[in-house]
Every structure is written in C-alpha cells, then in structure tokens.
Amino acid sequence: MQTATPLLLALLGATAPATPTPRVAVVYSAFSGYSFRSEYEAPLSALGWRYEGFENTAAAQLAARLKDFDLVISASTGNYESPQDMAAFRAQWLAYLEGGGVLLVTDASYPSVLSMWVNTLGDAYQLASAVCAAASKQNPEARAVTVDGGPLMTVPNDLAPLLRARENLWAHLDSWPEGWQSHVTCRDGKSLWLTRRVGRGLLVATSYYSLKDPQGQALARAMLENLALYAQAARHDLEVTRLHLGELAPGETKVRLGIRHVGEGPRELKVGVQAEMPGAAAKMPALVPARVTPAEEARLELPLRVAARGQQIIRVVVTDESGRALLDWPTPVEIPPPVRVTLRRWHLYPGQSRLEVEVCLLPDLGTEVEGLRLEYRIDDRRAGSCAASGRALPLSLPVGRLQRGEHTLRVSLRAGGREVGAATERFFRHDSPRVALRGDGVTLVEGKPFFPFGFYHVSQSRPLPHRLEMLRDLAAAGFNAAHARAMEVNEYGSFLDECAKAGVYVVTEFTAPPLEVIARYRSHPAVLGWDPGDEPDLWGISPAKMTASYDQFKQLDPDHPVYTVVANPVAYAAYARGTDILAPDPYPIPNAPVSMVYDSLSRARREASRWGTALWGILQAFAWEKSRAPTPAEIRAMTYLALLAGAKGILYYTYADGTWVLPEHPEQWDALKALVPEMRRIAPAVMDGRFSLLSEGRDGLYAGVWSHRGERLVVVVNSAPKQRSFDLPLRARSAELLFRDGPAPSVRGGRIRGDIDGLETVVLRASR
DSSP: OOSSOSOOOOOBTTBOOOOOOOEEEEEEOOHHHHTTTTTTHHHHHHHTOEEEEEEGGGHHHHHHTGGGOSEEEEOTTTTTSSOOOGGGGHHHHHHHHHTTOEEEEOSTTSTTTTTTTGGGGOGGGOOEEEEOHHHHTOSTTTTOOEEOOSHHHHSSSOOHHHHHHOOOOOEEEEEOOTTOEEEEEOTTSOEEEEEEEETTEEEEEEOOOOOOSHHHHHHHHHHHHHHHHHHHHHTTTEEEEEEEOOSOSSEEEEEEEEEEEOSSSOEEEEEEEEEEOTTSOOBOOOOEEEEEOSSSOEEEEEEEEEOOSEEEEEEEEEEETTOOEEEEEEEEEEEOOSEEEEESOSEEOTTOOEEEEEEEEOOOTTOOGGGOEEEEEETTEEEEEEEOOSSEEEEEEEOTTSOSEEEEEEEEEEETTEEEEEEEEEEEEOOOOSEEEOTTSOEEETTEEEOOEEEEEOGGGSOHHHHHHHHHHHHHHTOOEEEEEEOSHHHHHHHHHHHHHHTOEEEEEESSOHHHHHHHHTTOTTEEEEOSOSOTTTTTOOHHHHHHHHHHHHHHOTTSOBEEEEOOGGGHHHHSSSOSEEEEOOOOTTTSOTHHHHHHHHHHHHHHHTTTOEEOEEEEOSOOTTSOOOOHHHHHHHHHHHHHHTOSOEEEEEEEOSSOBGGGOHHHHHHHHHHHHHHHHHHHHHHHSEEEEEEEEETTEEEEEEEETTEEEEEEEEOSSSOEEEEEEOOOSEEEEESSOSOOOEEETTEEEEEEOTTOEEEEEEEO
16 A cells, blocks of 8 residues: 555556545544544445544554555544543654545644644644633624635535534634635634645544534535545645535536646646446446646536436546546435425324325426426325426425324326326324423413423432422422433332322333333323434434434324434424423533523524424523532523523523432522522413513524413523613503512603612512
8 A cells, every 4th residue: 555545546547446445543532431432423324434443541542553544534522532642652643644634633722633633743732722712602693614625625515604604613724834724714713624735635623523513413524525625635635625516406407517737748638537336336427538637726517417316326537548537426315296295294183184295396307397286185185286487496285184093195107198297205193182282382281381490309319208309409499390300110100199199290211121111101191292302413412313213203102292302403403393392401601601591592493383392491490510500590591581581481401310309508599499480480471471572682692472361571681791771662551570578669751660689580570
C-alpha cells in the first residue's frame, strides 16, 4: 500500500473500477458511560463504510495502525475521560496526514483534544478555544453562523443548512496560526470549523458536537461524504468544485460536475456518471474528455439515465488519459415512489371524524403533474378523486362513520386512466379512551380535564421502597402525577396499587418488557400513559423506531396516550408525529437564562401542532454534578414560562436519581410544594380559558392572560436578573396580586403597569 488509502484503483478494459469503501477509525472515551461511542455508527453504516472503534486509552494501538485507515474521527468527548497525551505519537500522526489521511476532531473545545492532541503536532497546529456567544447569550441572533461556499462545505452536500440549524454550540475556536482555513464563523467572528492541509491529507477541527439526534446524524453523514470526496480527489491533485445531481426520478437528466487541477499545469481527464442498482455488477460509464487547469475549473453536464426507483448508486468516475482511476465516487440515494402518503394522525377517536392526509407526488421525469389525477379508496371502496394540482396536496377525508378497528387508505396516481403509482396506509378507529387528549392538548381522565403536575423518579437508581416513599411525599404535598420505571412485571402492580390509593397517576417507562407490562396493567386506574424511551434523540433511537413503538403501544392499549421526551430542540420536528405527547426537557441552570424554557417549549409547540400532538414540559429541579440547583425564584419562573409557552402538563426532573434526592434539598423542595396551590388555582383557566400573549421576551419580559368564566388571570415573568417595570395592554378596572403580598399594579387607559423584581413571577387577577 503506497499511502494510507485503499482507493487507488486501476481500470481494465471496459470493466468499471470497484466501488471504493473508505476505512474509518472512531476514537471515543468512557465519558458518561460511553455515551458517544456510537455517535457515528449509524451514518457510517448507512454509507456502507468499514469502521472500527478505539477507546482513547488504546492510542498506541491506533497510532501503530494508522496506515489501515482513510479517515480517523474523534467523536464528541473523544479524549475527555482518561485523556491520553498524543505527543508520544506525533511522528505517526504527521506521517498519516502527509500520506493522504484525514483526521476529523469533533467537539474541539477541550484541552484533551487541543493541547493534548492537535497542538502536539507542532507550532503550526496550536489551537485555542473559548466560550461562544451562542451559549452565553442564548438567543437566535447569537447563534447565527456564516458558512463559506467552498467545496468542503458544498460538495457533494450543502452543509450550510445543517450547520446553521445546530443550536447546542457552547464554544468556538478562538485562535489559530497561519495556514489554517476557517469555513464556519460564529457571531463572535471566531471559527467553528477549521481545516489545515498537511501534505495530501487534511486535519479538521470543529467545535460542533453531540451529533446523535436525527439532524446531527444527517450532518455527520453529509460532512463525512464531503471529507471523503475531498480526500480522494486531493490524493491526485484534484478538487471537485461542484457535484449537483438535481431531481432524481426515472428518466433522462443531467449531472453538473465541476473539477479543478490543483497541481502544476493543465491535465487531460475522462469523466462519466451512471446510476446502478446496489449489488449489481458495475459497468464502465460512458466517458467524456475534460481538460482541467489550476486556474480554471472544468464545468461539465454529464448525461444520466435513471431506470428504477428505490435504492440506487449514482457513480462518478474520473480517469486519466490512460484509463487509470483517479476518482470513483458512489453516492447512495433513495428515489421515492411516485406517490407518498403521510397521515397526520392514524389512531383516531370519537370527535376525530376526518382523516387528514398529505400526498406527495414524484412522477417520472418529463411527466407534467397537472395532467394527472388522484383517486383514493378506503377499505377498497372509492372515497373520491381530484386533479393533481401540485407536487404536494392535502386531503381531508370523512371517516366518522367507520366502525372501530383497522382500516386502509389507498391513494392512486393515474394518467389517462392508467395507474402510474399508488400508496397504502393503515389507520385505526378506537372507542373513547379512559385517558384522552383533547384537540387543544388538554388531558382528559374519564372525560374530565386534568392538568398533570408531578415528578420523575429514576427508579433504576433506587430500590422499590424509595419509589413508595416518593409516592407518599407527592401525595402529601398535593401533586397528582409521577413518571416511574417498571423494573419487573410482577412487582410493578403493587406500586400502581399504591398510586391509585394516593390519587397519583403514572407515566411508565420500562426496564421490564414493555408489551408485557402494558398488557398486564393497561386497565389499572393509576395508569396515565406510556413512555417508550427517554430522550431518543440523545441515544441514537431513530424517529422511525419510536413511531413503530408508538404504533405497537396504541394497538395494544388505545386507552392511554404515548409520551416522548426529546432533549435537543432541533429534534422536536423529527419526533413530534410519532407520539401523543411531546415533552421537551430544557434544563438551563446554571448555564443559560430561564427564558430557555419558554423558547424550547414554544418551538416544540409549533412542531407538535402540525401533527395534533399535545405538549408537556419537563422542568429542572436538580443540580448538575459540581453545580447548583435552581433557586426558588428560578423554579417558579420556569413553571410559569412553561404555561405561557403552551404546556398542558408539567413534570419536574427529578425527585430522585443516582445522586439527587429532592427532600435532602429543602429550599428547592419547599419551593416546589408551594406551587401546588397555585397550580390548582390557575389550572382550570390554563386548560379551558382563552389565552392571549401580551409580551414575548422583550427585554426579558414574558406575559399572558387567560380569560375563563368571567375572570382574567395575568402572568408576568421577568426572566432577567434585574428589576424592571412592565407596561402591558389590558383593559380592566382593577388588578390584584394573587399568591404574593405587595402593592397592586395600576390599571389605566387600557394598560396595566407595575414593577417586577429580577427573576420574579407575578400572577394577577384583573377585573373587567
């Protein structure tokens, strides 16, 4: 092997070169129970690339085997736990890079990957990081980034939308020597993504991290493809400046390719592209000549014929004049069927008399959509038809008279009386459930509005008696809900029995087999809902898997909702459809302002409303390790901010986990218990009142009013640490403070005015 790569291939006659398979090493550490060990597993598997994992403590073994890999990735916190000093392997790393290897260091924010790894390569590699405004200011403007338009950011994937959408940045690269190029710039004018070319290889350092959520997985895959294409071309002094496949469907199209020579003098090449079925014997694409120079890229339009739908490989081949392969780049693509159908909700209850459907069309290339018609059938009976007026169109079909049980919708795309595509989806009609979710997201228990207000208990960290102790404490304080884990099928019944006696309803997560627990306890009066798995976006559980679990749970027990906690705001959209309740868990203290709760839940509410999904809030009632817990004022502010954002249920994390037991922290426990009578007082208005937003974060002020049964309840939250005045539009004769003593605000001229302390929450009753 001449270099660190196996991708130098030869062409023999008309035989196409073998599809290259990059070999990858992923470095991880034991941080947080190896939580980032599998961060890159799904993207690498989807690409079909060979990869091996190396714990950072095996640094010597990896250094000895660098020649076996084309790409080495340091995953998030890759050298954080038991950090290894890579200075001992400086010569191996430099030789690897000089020979054409690529080193990608994600989460480049810590000394463990900077001073103990990248910086050990020499004076030209000294990088430093610092806290970024994206974390310290916590607003959309501070998170804005600028992405350059160079090949690394655009070929074959445009990374800019994926990079701009990441919101969990906390650090930037603060300084770097000459010879580095910054591709992504934060609002501070610092870099989030640096590269340095070393020989024919590339060193990449980026402070982007935690790519386990669906959007992060898309970013990981896209940037890996860009780096691999760049590296494969760079080994032959080439640079692919653009690769645009366009819209792919069966038919004839053009692929736009740009290529440049980065060596000396002009160069004569041959270039071709073709579509292949995965696993089929590759054939040589038709090649066209191309002359490339260092000064000017060659821009080509290459003919491409796509013969089928489904999985395809779009393959670009570049050879020199003698036929020696310089570039053989496969892009796996999925060409959708002509018709795709998405149901807004497919488990329907009394009151949901229409099936809301979105139909997406992708006919063969050259086919005019406007000349097509849609025909739809329910249970093989014709339900109607319409002209295909665009690529995406909504349908709303009456289903209120259908019997309970499973039904089928079939949507057919027709041209001149001939079917050219069809899609089928199941849906279900159920009887009235014991625990329902109203159209506005309010929970109904036995038909009556219910506002869940309670706590998590991390049951795997504590024995069963501790769970019962939690139950007694919650019941005594007046809380009505808990989130607990079924550790074992048989013993869980005794816990539910005690919950029923105490009047506490339970959302259940699972260590015991979920379907066994649900089948055993679905009729138990203490059951409020089921949780298929906590924070799937952080644990690499795809939206498709969560939706499959949702469907299993609902078919087994249509009497209770399914509940899903999502941690990363960028993942709300991906998980909002496959659940009944979307429950974000923003934990701002001490690194972000309390307004993070409102921002996160408002965003989640918008995503949930697209699918008719309810919104609850999971709020912070604990301290991170070596940090502080929220103060009583912060707890109260977060609670009311969640209500203003539209939450129809609140659970606090946590009564207990492996290191935290709430009653051992009386300041926080007393503050939380004090909120119970407040929630009882205002919950009817929050559930059944008419809400108007009065202020949404201007100068840190959030305010809203609920009108209910002749009464108006006004909530004002100052999320900033300093005292300020408020002046809000509200027509009223007078206003009085609820829950607190103090001077009442003034009401005059259709305005309500008063003063509010830093992090204070004011609840008012205004008379008409």
